[in-house]
Amino acid sequence: MEDVYQELARIVGPAYVSNQPEERFIYSRDPGTMEPREPDFVVLPATTDEVQKIVLLANRKKVPLVPMGGGLVLSGLSRPLKGGIVLDLKRMNRILEVNEKSRYVLVEAGTSQGMLQAYLQKNHPTLKHSVPDSPPMATIGGNVLIHGSGHLSHAAGFHSEMLNGLEAVLPTGEVVKIGSCSISPYWFGRAPLPDLAGLFLGWFGTTGVVTKVAIKLYPNRPWQDVGVFVTEDPELVPEVFYQAAGVQVAEDITAWMAPKPDWARGFQHVNINYAADTPEELIWKRNLIRASLKKLIDQKTGGFLPLPPPMKKNFLEAPQTTLAQFADVRKGGGFEYVGGIMPIELFPNAYRAGIEIAARQGTTYSTGARIIGPGHCMMFFFAYPFNRADEADVERARRALEETNGLVLDLGGIPWKAEAPAQRQILGRMDPGTLNLMDRIRAMLDPQGIMNPGNWEVR
Amino acid sequence: MNDLKFSREICERCETFDCLTRCQYLKMDFATAREERGRLLQGEKARVLEECVTCYACEEYCPYGNHPFYQIVERQEQLGIWPVPKPVTKQQILMMAPKGKISPKKVQSPVVNMCYFPMFTGSIRGKLFEGASTIVGSDFFCNVMWLHFGKNSVIRERLPEVIANIWEHYLSDSGVEELVCFHDECYGTYTRLAPAFGIKVPFKPVHIFDYLNKRLDELKDRIQPLGQKVAYQRSCSNRLVPETQPWMDEIFKKIGAERVDRKYDRENALCCGTIFRAQQKDDLADDVQKRNLDDMAATGAKFCVFSCPACLFTLGESVFKRGIMPILLNDLCQIALGEGMKGG
């Protein structure tokens, strides 16, 4: 492998390639429960050109190649399951263009969520992107490619739906542009062309290395508020979602449920975030949302919490820093979650089953659900914290996650950003025609099988 | 068990129905009020039971001290009326439950009861509170807030334990009989609510205004008159103890501040609005807050004094945006004593 190392050093410069035990240790793991898988090399390219050269090298030498963004999926998708090269793309973090009128931004795929957010706040304060609740180190490219969701997903869908176009290096080394950018100097969208973005979205890096993404931007309205609607009967929650989402004035609708603190156990809280250009508009939106929930309010079976302004600050943050703190619940720096994408009417089933699984596996938990679009589906998450210094605790969380993946599928949902074992479960239930198509696409794009092998392995 | 000391006879003989006709929110005429009084006494559903915003003012308006508001709350609970939606009510009851985290310690006078407001313990400082001990925590929460939720039962259940916690773990062992109540609510609880429910209070509650007056007298050589106009946001709980209003006037005089004359002060005070939001009455909360803030702003006041932390949380930001500095009364006194704001 020494020749590979030398070649990589020639491509990116010796400072940006490592085969040292330290890098191999860190890049073999992510903060979730999956077992470590060591790479042979870690490389930090700075340009598409460098990525292309690395891909060609990997092809020639038949060395596995694993693209990595923030490494924060928690389900271990950036671990190299079969060794090879981890491509840490975070040096490719330039913000290339903001089109204010057509509201989109073009960035290199390794741009962090935080830096884009800061850049827009400073230079284009009337615009914002949909920020996921992952820590700000998560990358724009990574989050789009796994069908992430965030603070504008009720208004505008999955983050993959906000993709206008991308540039990628195919597994065979060609650089392609997808979307309007393939013809026009503008990156305004994927329509009206055949939508080739689907060759990369949700594929976990098995179909190429995405080097640039253009995503939609949205108005950044100066007045913001949040209403937290509380119920104690999970059967009511789909109705809460349906009604509140049907108004279509909120930006984000996310439920949260947890057994701790004690006062939270048994209650379902639905955060409804909305924003406006004037205080009057804010009140108008608030009243529309309230009116949509009037029936439950009149029946006294649900109501908004009377939160004074200082207590709303956490709920108005994007990303919410308190979510990462869940990792210290077991004083052990770890949590992982199953995000089940499913219809909203499955909320009570998912909610009850999550509590049962946690009890059965002897682990604590936190659950919640983010609404996608006007209630078209939800990302119901089951999060299990663990103490990474206690192997038994990690194993409990692992078993809970595994059982939860099965539950989600049994309910009719699909685990999002599924780890390798869950992928096999998904593929095991997939329509044979679809399976065959995935297989053909993989084989066509990646004949050498170098791209993140071990993931989405149909055969 | 702990029957409410409400006299049906006194209520029946009342000719003025002040509790209902003076209500700023129901605005009942005489005839309607008479009818309401009848329904309330008969234990029937009445408009006031559904519409009461729980501002506590009728406790002040009743010329006989016959606890009309506590009686309204009693009826609400008897008839299964929830002024605040059930999940919100139940969650608040859990949130404010005693946690059994008591660390008995010797205390020395003045002992200041911070109720369940640990975030304000830092304001017990300086010459004004020299040598003070504090008691704070869920196990010392005065529980008067359940009046807003139609839950006298929670008061009955928890208040005796709270009183015992304070007396047995702190005051009695230390030979201290007086308890300075940082918040109106606590003073109202121990001097009005507890007796109304027949719950004995072995210690002597001291209102924060009373304490501040005495200390200001002792420290009068240090006072630098503020020369400022100050508005006052009178809390609901102060309605339980209206005798304290002249004490506040004295404090203002001592610190050289002018308590501005405004429409929504004293008996016309408006609620901060948080409870209206809990009742899902946002429009009412918006209206009341706007009128209150407009009224404050029109006076040219530089400060707005709060004696209730909940009012401060609710209105502080809005008050500040109007160019008025929100401040606790004890912090304002501290400024007059040249001790500035904490961290300033």
Added chain:
Amino acid sequence: MEFADILHRCFRCGYCKFPDNYQDFNCPSYSKFRFETYSPGGRMWLLRAWLNQEIKTSPRLAEILFSCATCGNCVERCVFPKFKDDILHAFLAAREEMVNQGIVPPAVRDYLKALQVHGNPYKLPGGEREKWSTGLDLEPYAGQEYLFHAGCVGSLDERGMKMARSVVVLLKWLGVPFGVLGAGEICDGNEARSLGEKGVFQSLREQNLQAFRTLGVKKVIALSPHAYHAFKNDYPRDPAPFEVFHYTQVLGARAKKLSGLSSANGLRVTYHDPCYLGRHNQEYQAPRRALKSVPGLQLVEMGRVKGNSFCCGGGGGNFFTDLLGGGPESPARARVREAAGTGASVLAVACPNCARMLEDAVKAQDLQGEITVKEISEIIQGPMQT
């Protein structure tokens, strides 16, 4: 190892890499090297693996550990309140382990050896320490209200000496009664402590305490924020044998008197908060008060200021070991690019390490025509010729 019990609690979420507005990477070593291993989270996980013998001691591991500038951004930004305050303590404890095992990068070894043998990192005789004040007619310390401490960089580095001279001239003009120890001055020990050489630090501390006790020193003005930090936090407290001030605090308290000294004629100045004065000791206002005392001076702030300040890369011993230096991605060069981006023509500093690091970076970045690094007293004492 002390603080080993917090290592596994790191989630590697990466908040530690950013300031609170996320505008750019704010961890100097991560910003330069860009491997996850060089971030605070990477170090936490690697140290745990090292203690568990999952990875061996190696030059790379030592470089990873010693390239931390101890700037404290991670402590400030970590979202885990139960252990964030001990992150740097854990790194220093690990450095102590490595020093004890004799496994340190050569540059660290050389620094510590020079300090042990010569009492300063420059391998100069002790007598050289008094030369910075030649011609200034400073009084030897003999019971004045303040002792002025120049420190190793202020006494022996060319840029540091320039800064020390400017500061004492201004202090004299203000009538601040102080004396100096000259050749008798001893290193404060902050860099030794931050490099894990506990023994040397303790020895220097004892020597300083003894000297100050003998001389009856009650108040110290430190030129360097590094010395200020050590005197304030790592020398005895409760009770502290002497009060310590950073010189900007002395200037800031006398801002009114300073305002007559010169005029800035609309000079645009941006101020770099040094980590050991700012983030570690929360002193953000005094230097700004001192700067604003100059009539006509326009203070323009960078995006990363105060608790968000981006370290010049000179802390944690790196001023001497230079593990972070070099290349366009060095923290110092990134910082001067940020400063130039404000449109300011002067980058104000309050630390001799920052002065040298950032001045060198301006040259390396070819920004000489655009921005000049000046220490605060230099700005106050004269209008700028850019």
